[in-house]
Amino acid sequence: MRKKTVLALLLISIILSIIFSNIVKAEQDKVITVWGSEITRENDVMREIAQEFENETGIRVSVIDRRSLFDAPRDLINNAQTKEKPDIVMIQHADIGDLAVNGFLLELDFAEELKSAFHESAFTSFEVKDKQYGIGYSVETYGLVYNRDVISSEQITNLTWDEFFDYAVNFGTVIHNGKPMKAFILNPKNMYFMYPIIKNYGGYYYGIDENGNYNPFDVGLNNEGSKLYIEKIKSLMNHGLAVNSRNGTDNDVSAAFANQEAAVIINGFWQNSFYKQKGVNFGFAPLPMNNDKTVSSPYATVNGFVINAHSDYPDETKAFLEFMCKDEYQQMLIEAGNNYDKKVGSRFPVNLSVRESEYIKSEEMYDVMAGICESIEPVPNIPEGDIWYNYTDKAYQSIFYGDINGNPVNSDDMLDELSTAILNDVKKMNVKIEKVDIPFLGYFFIGCFIAVCLAILIITFVRRRRKFSISANRIMLKATFISYLVLLPVLVLIGIFYLFPIVHNIYLSMTDYSSLNLVDYVFIGGYNYKTIFIEGLSGFASMFAWTVIFASSVMVITFLTGTMLATLLEKRKAKVAKIYKMIFILPWVIPSVIMLLTWQGILATDGGALNNLLNMLGFGKVMWLDNPYLARLCTIFVVSWMGTPYYMFLALGFLKSIPKDYYEAAMIEGAGKIKVFFAITVPIIFRALLPTLIMGFIMQFNNFGVYLLTSGGPFGSTLGAPGATDLLITYVYNLAYNTKNYGLAAAYSVIIFLFVAAFSLITMKIGNSRFNEGK
């Protein structure tokens, strides 16, 4: 007894000392944290600059290597007020809208002297609603890439877009290196690359109001200019100057250029190494001019720096940012970002002195691109800025390539639908929802509800106990106490990491938590639920049916195939079985991302491995992932393929627990092997695995991975409607995320959660009662 007390005291003192040592930690020195980019060399240069800064001011700066600039907004929102918070963040300008609106970014004010050292796009791109939030450092954009062996730069400069297209049409097809070659090829579905052409004919994405800010309620994708663009591209398509496959991507455009099947394409520096590898002698040229002889501006992303509004040392941080903006340091950064003399990066400077430096001027390609960067149009950085990603691709696909069955689509109607879809989302994002105050009565009711639940629990508990004698009760009570004591760590952990998020999500589903209200979200009662029931879900019934069919067939296939494989393997010789097991483990252990993408490559309609094989054998193309029914079958197949090994190994384990006499008895009765399998093996393993199988069903119900295989498609011609392989959860998730309405997403998931929970409970009840009957 004494030993235990001593031990307990020791434990308590250890815990206390740990807590105290944390509290009494000495006050830390001032350290400014900078989140850099994924380019280590660039970050190393930033560290050198930081060292200089420390030498001058005595303030330490630590630079952190980051995975990608794409993560910056999410991670900044998460970490803004934690101990891990950054002070300066390198970020793409398009991502700052949400951050600025929610007060995550410090408003900046730069001196005229500093401003005059940079191109104006360094500041305009980081401006939201007339306030300055950061400074640009490099631009990523695109121009014309041309094949020097075929075309000289004089032939394509100083042309207008119309003249350029005429030139491309008249070029016809020449034979180059023994292969036919077109002058130009484009991917009309990608609005990012097509934007200067759309703009040339008068279309635009978001209009600009009298203050020079973007007005998201003014969408110009269905005006006369946009219609002219459609006509122009359609005529180019007739001359074979666009990607000819419905599912073609920018990779196909790049491949055409690399294989010298097209002399000019629109692209940035991103695939230069690929062209070099293929031995293309290429160069860059500015985009053709607008038809009114003004310079055509490509869409561009500006990478730059912003300051965390919750920074502990805003003044010092500002000082370091301005320190970093000195011409010499900008030069060092750009050179490191482009990998010094190798010059393989795509960091084009916005600093004027770097632009004029020998480093940029001496390399023609950089010189041309830096020139293009002087007249870019930064993609809109308002929170509504990225809505186009959700619709333009599908809309232009239907317009230029017809709907899923190849039937032509009325382009005017489609353009109207496109801009309506964008406008609807903009409106949804800007809805102002009334805050609902929880009345005192509300808390009272919640309290009553909890009290009633507890009462019911206690009553049932007491009632059950009455059935037993007092001594049995005492044993039961002891067992219960011990059991919960032993389970306590597991239950506490599960409670923290599962129960809290669920409760928190239920709360969020009753707030207006969205990209515009990341911090100041308020309780709005059942508004989100009301929205869901009023709007309903287009195609809900078919999508729901598909989700259930998908989840259950995957479970049936994986379970049966897994058990069958296990029974087959169990009877093989140990050595042979070992080899098979090593093979069958593969889909289980390789990351599913890469497996899904590999399958996508194998099943692709154009150039997929399976179709290539069929082609060699003399069969025609099969639209594996582009026919709604085949796509569904393929999805089930691929997901089952990935899931089977797990159930095979589970079954292998459980096979050993089946007593041998069961089989002997069945054999004596004269049952065949197949009958034994279905009458003994499957039911026994099924019963043992029932919770696991229900769990598996739920996992498949919530399977987000399918998106990597089919992206939910193939889609019908209605924008925003669910595709053939859209699962319920992925669809509603994306639906809510299109408008960045996280509260709505939470509401959807709560409804689905309740539904699936009810389903699982019923299944378990049925399963258990069957099981008990069997006994």
Place this chain on the structure above:
Amino acid sequence: MRKKKIRFRNIGIHAILIFLALIVLVPFAYILLISFGKDILDITGYGDTGFSIGNYERLFSDTKYLYWLGNSLIISLVSMLISLIMVSVASNVFSKFKFAGREALFQTILLIQIFPLTLMLVSLFKIFAALELLNKLLGLVIIDSVIASAGLILVSKGYFDTIPYEIDEAAMIDGANRFQILVHITLPLVKPILGIVAIQSFVLTYNEYAIASMLITSGAEKMTVAVGLQSLIYGQFQQNWGMYCAGAALASLPIFILFYSFQKYFIGGLTEGGVKQ
């Protein structure tokens, strides 16, 4: 005559097995080919660049691959051990103890896992920030072992149920306490399921991406393999599939080794003779 029939059947079974093995092997072989620069199908969009080990070399020279691998191995092994302990204790309690609310508790553990993880991320981050576990491998160890245990309790409880309670009773009469029975009698009998729990929890942790990418924000040295590799293909324009495949192929080696060392649990450990029913 009978021998012939058996041989014929064996060939049939092998044909099925070999066919299924091919369906598994072909995509994997394809990944290996891409990692060596041979992309015959042009999945990567960069075409076939000829056989080379350049991708592997660049993986080690340009990225912090060894750090990633080390981090992943540490958290996967530790959370494998933790989940083994948690799962075997919890399954034992659920299977052998008759206590009030057992069914309800077991069902609750299943039901709370219905909520999609993707939507729990925001809330999870708040917990980790409050516990000051950001940017720490310990945080990943905790969450991964909880996720693995919560799922695997459901699996292994079923297996524990197949061990007859008579064995426990016999041991109790001999004077063994519950803990001794668990360690010396039950656990050796449930080896096959422990093997699966070990591998599945290892694989879950090893391939976990969403949480790890959210919690680890302070530098490439702290990333796990899943997160690090993803960064190679995580760009709008520059996707380095060759290196990604090389990294994924190399990263699967530890799992093979682990699997190989657990082989005997799948093959051996027969429960026969423990008790005759």
